[in-house]
Amino acid sequence: MEKINDRIEAAHQLYVDKHFEQALTEFNILGEEKKLSNKQKFQIALNKGIIKMNLNNYDEAQHDMESALLIGEKTEDLYRQARALHQLGILAKLRGDYDNATELFREELRKCSSLMPSYYADLSYNFYEQGDVKMLAGDFVDARMYFNHAIVFAETETNYHGVGLATKALGRLSLTINRYEDALCYFRKSYENFKLAEDQEGIESALNEITKLEESMHHME
Numbered sequence: 001m002e003k004i005n006d007r008i009e010a011a012h013q014l015y016v017d018k019h020f021e022q023a024l025t026e027f028n029i030l031g032e033e034k035k036l037s038n039k040q041k042f043q044i045a046l047n048k049g050i051i052k053m054n055l056n057n058y059d060e061a062q063h064d065m066e067s068a069l070l071i072g073e074k075t076e077d078l079y080r081q082a083r084a085l086h087q088l089g090i091l092a093k094l095r096g097d098y099d100n101a102t103e104l105f106r107e108e109l110r111k112c113s114s115l116m117p118s119y120y121a122d123l124s125y126n127f128y129e130q131g132d133v134k135m136l137a138g139d140f141v142d143a144r145m146y147f148n149h150a151i152v153f154a155e156t157e158t159n160y161h162g163v164g165l166a167t168k169a170l171g172r173l174s175l176t177i178n179r180y181e182d183a184l185c186y187f188r189k190s191y192e193n194f195k196l197a198e199d200q201e202g203i204e205s206a207l208n209e210i211t212k213l214e215e216s217m218h219h220m221e
Contacts, residue, residue: 004033008043015051024051042071042080046087053091061091082112082122089129098137105130124154124162128169135173143173164193164202171209180220184213 007030014023027048030036036044049064065088072080089104105126112119112126131146147166154162171186187209194202 004030004036004040008040008047012043012047015047015054020051020054024048024055027051038071038075038077042068042075042077042084045071046084049091050087053087053094058091058095062088065091078111078115079119082108082115082119085111086122086126086129089133093129093133093136098133101133102130105133120153121157121159121162124150124157124159124166126150127153128162128166131166131169135169135176140173140177144170147173160193160197161199161202164190164197164199164206167193168202168206168209175213180213180217184210184217187213 007026011023011026011030014026027044030040031044031048033040045064045068049061049068052058052061052064065084069081069084069088072078072084085104085108089101089108092098092101092104108126109123112122127146127150131143131150134140134143134146147170150166150169151163154160154166167186168190171183171190174180174183174186187206191203191206191210194206
């Protein structure tokens with residue numbers, strides 16, 4: 001059992017390192033193992049779904065995520081159900097199905113309401129995603145509300161990554177409505193929080209936003 005867990009962890013690390021095809025191959029092999037616990041079956045199915053989503057194979061990604069959700073439902077594990085619903089919501093958002101994405105994220109909230117306060121960090125990501133859906137749909141007022149909620153819950157758990165994501169989103173929102181000074185403040189806050197989270201990808205992304213905006217504002221003077 002321990003060996004399987006180690007292999008799942010190694011395959012997940014391949015995904016984190018963006019070796020998607022290699023990670024998927026490993027998870028497919030793991031899925032063929034005979035004696036898997038429900039937890040392991042869930043981890044394999046959800047990871048396969050997330051990797052396929054990253055590879056833009058949305059139909060197969062949905063199948064794997066729904067398999068993970070079914071495992072969560074069969075075992076009456078609300079946390080697993082919430083995790084699967086979260087990824088299904090992201091997938092619906094990527095498909096441009098904003099109404100369905102919103103419903104999936106709200107269903108995640110309903111599932112995890114009894115898991116408070118241990119679900120606060122995840123709650124931050126839920127509100128961030130709901131805000132992102134609203135922003136993509138052009139509802140900037142609700143988007144701002146959700147992003148600010150995401151910051152509050154992330155700060156509650158000292159989740160610097162969550163704060164970095166939400167403040168970067170508020171920066172993008174401010175840019176969209178031509179509030180450049182506000183956008184710059186949000187991007188700088190995002191940069192500082194990604195540094196605290198030691199998230200190199202986030203640091204570079206926020207720094208890129210700051211550099212582009214400062215150059216743009218300089219040309220406006």
